[in-house]
Structures are given as structure tokens and as C-alpha cells.
Amino acid sequence: MSNNRVSRRQFLNYTLTGVGGFMAAGMLMPMIRFAIDPALQTKAEGDFVQTSQKIDEITEEPIKVDFTFEQVDAWYKSDVTEAAWVYRDGDAIIALSPVCKHLGCTVNWAGDSAHPDQYFCACHGGRYEKTGKNVPGTPPTGPLDEYEVAEKDGFLMLGKKIPNTLG
Amino acid sequence: MYFNVKDVQQFEAQKDFIDTAIVPLLSLDFQEQSIKQSSSAAEYLMSLTAFIEQQFKGRLMLVPPFSYTEQTKSGLFVPLLKEELHNAGFKHVIFVTCDHSWTSLQDQIDVIWLPAIPLESMDKEVKKKVLEDQLKQVIPILSSKWSQS
Numbered sequence: 001m002s003n004n005r006v007s008r009r010q011f012l013n014y015t016l017t018g019v020g021g022f023m024a025a026g027m028l029m030p031m032i033r034f035a036i037d038p039a040l041q042t043k044a045e046g047d048f049v050q051t052s053q054k055i056d057e058i059t060e061e062p063i064k065v066d067f068t069f070e071q072v073d074a075w076y077k078s079d080v081t082e083a084a085w086v087y088r089d090g091d092a093i094i095a096l097s098p099v100c101k102h103l104g105c106t107v108n109w110a111g112d113s114a115h116p117d118q119y120f121c122a123c124h125g126g127r128y129e130k131t132g133k134n135v136p137g138t139p140p141t142g143p144l145d146e147y148e149v150a151e152k153d154g155f156l157m158l159g160k161k162i163p164n165t166l167g
Numbered sequence: 168m169y170f171n172v173k174d175v176q177q178f179e180a181q182k183d184f185i186d187t188a189i190v191p192l193l194s195l196d197f198q199e200q201s202i203k204q205s206s207s208a209a210e211y212l213m214s215l216t217a218f219i220e221q222q223f224k225g226r227l228m229l230v231p232p233f234s235y236t237e238q239t240k241s242g243l244f245v246p247l248l249k250e251e252l253h254n255a256g257f258k259h260v261i262f263v264t265c266d267h268s269w270t271s272l273q274d275q276i277d278v279i280w281l282p283a284i285p286l287e288s289m290d291k292e293v294k295k296k297v298l299e300d301q302l303k304q305v306i307p308i309l310s311s312k313w314s315q316s
Binding site: 066068079081100102103104105106121122123124139 | 177181184185221222223224225226291295306310
């Protein structure tokens with residue numbers, strides 16, 4: 001027993017290392033925490049907006065789905081309502097932006113009685129096929145944008161606007 | 168299009184396509200018994216014209232509202248305003264108002280008069296429905312204008 005006695009020097013060494021270690025850890029932890037914080041942040045579901053449209057009720061005929069989200073413009077918050085034309089293509093749900101690629105009017109499905117299976121822009125007679133592809137010879141120069149879609153509890157959720165992927 | 172720098176630049180580049188000006192004529196009344204009603208009419212007119220703008224963004228420009236009170240109204244020379252907008256390149260100039268008295272100028276200017284609907288008491292869904300119904304009254308007027316030229 002007496003052989004194993006901890007000397008004063010050893011005791012002080014252990015104690016200093018221990019306390020020093022805690023202090024170093026106390027300083028480093030918050031720093032590391034700050035550094036990797038963006039990676040730890042749980043990504044809010046905020047990118048997707050809930051709509052009141054049931055997935056089951058979507059058919060092959062495009063319907064207008066309204067959705068509202070909060071837009072912050074500097075200090076000014078406002079509720080913005082936008083719409084999407086949504087239809088079913090086999091198992092996939094396609095959501096198209098109703099904003100005309102010509103000058104930004106709102107297009108309507110079957111808006112022109114002469115072309116009941118196309119989107120129609122009343123401003124300058126622009127037309128789009130069901131997939132959003134612009135009809136050549138009309139003013140628009142590109143296809144309608146698409147929304148990312150997701151499902152939650154059977155309801156449709158719409159995400160970011162992306163360029164048309166349907167070709 | 169709104170009357171802001173970005174949209175005006177686009178208007179200058181696309182004058183062939185953007186040929187219509189929408190001018191709200193807004194009556195203000197600050198008397199105690201009618202100030203509330205006046206603000207309700209203003210809210211309605213602003214919501215409706217913004218909705219028209221959203222639908223027909225690429226063909227029309229929504230000009231900031233011309234506001235007047237009963238006293239200053241006589242100084243608002245609406246036919247002159249129409250002339251100036253014509254000269255700026257707007258083929259069609261359409262005035263939208265909740266003030267019935269402008270309909271007396273109907274032979275000089277194109278004016279759409281709509282009775283004010285109090286939107287403040289409605290919830291969002293109903294409000295949207297009402298505005299859509301009102302828009303349906305405006306669309307035929309616009310398309311008949313546009314098909315003339």
C-alpha cells in the first residue's frame with residue numbers, strides 16, 4: 001500500500017491535467033458547435049407548401065390548385081396565393097405553374113374553346129400542350145415551369161419551381 | 168405590369184404587346200360618417216385591380232391610383248389623362264372605379280364602374296371567390312376592347 005502512494009507531484013499533475021482538460025473542452029465545444037451548426041440544423045419542411053387538394057382526387061384532367069404561403073419582403077410580410085395546374089400522369093402527379101413564359105399572364109386550361117386540350121393565355125393567344133410544352137407559332141418561347149410535388153397524409157404538397165422536365 | 172422600374176423597362180421593350188393601361192380612380196372621403204366606407208371601397212378597388220394585374224400581367228399596366236376627394240375632384244381632368252397615356256403608347260386606357268359619377272363621362276373615356284363590396288369581413292376563401300366573380304365581369308369588357316384592334 002505504502003509503495004503505491006501517490007506523490008504530491010503526481011497528484012498535482014493528474015489534477016491539473018483533469019481540470020485543464022475540462023477547461024479546454026469547455027472552450028472548444030461551443031466553437032465546434034458553431035462551426036458545424038449549419039449541418040446540424042434540421043431542414044424545415046418549409047420548402048413545401050401544403051395544399052387542400054387530396055391526391056386521390058387528382059385525375060388526368062388538369063385542375064387548378066390554390067396554395068398560400070407567407071412572403072417576407074424586407075420588413076413587410078404578406079400572404080401570397082399562387083395556383084398550379086395539377087394532373088395525373090400514370091402514377092406521377094404533375095404540377096405546372098400557370099405563369100405564361102411570354103410576359104407573365106396567368107394561363108387557363110381549355111381557356112380557348114377552339115383548343116380544349118391546351119393551356120391558353122388570354123393576353124396574346126399563347127398556347128401550351130398538357131405537358132406544358134409551348135405550341136410553336138404562338139408568342140411563348142419556352143415551356144411552363146413545373147413545381148416539385150410531395151405527398152403528406154394523402155394531401156398534395158408543392159415545392160420549388162423548377163424548369164419543365166417533361167420535354 | 169406595375170408602375171415600377173423593372174416593369175416599365177419591360178414595357179418599353181415590349182410596347183407591341185403591352186397596350187392597355189388600367190387606371191383606378193379612387194374616391195376618398197374623410198368625414199366621420201363615411202371614412203370607414205371610403206376605406207372599404209379603397210381596399211376593394213386595390214384588391215380587384217391587383218387581381219386583374221395578376222391575370223393579365225403581360226398585356227396591361229396597372230397605374231397607381233388617382234385619388235381625389237369631393238373638393239379636389241373637379242381638378243382631375245380624366246380625359247386629359249387618357250390623352251397622355253395614349254401618347255405614351257397605350258392603345259387602350261381603361262378607368263376602374265367604385266364612384267358612380269364617372270359613368271357620366273362614358274362617351275369620352277372607357278370606364279368600368281363596379282359597386283364596392285366590403286371585403287374586410289370576409290375570410291380568405293370567400294374573398295378570393297368574390298374577386299374571381301368580379302373579374303369575370305371585367306374580362307368580357309377587356310376582350311371586347313382587345314378584339315377591336
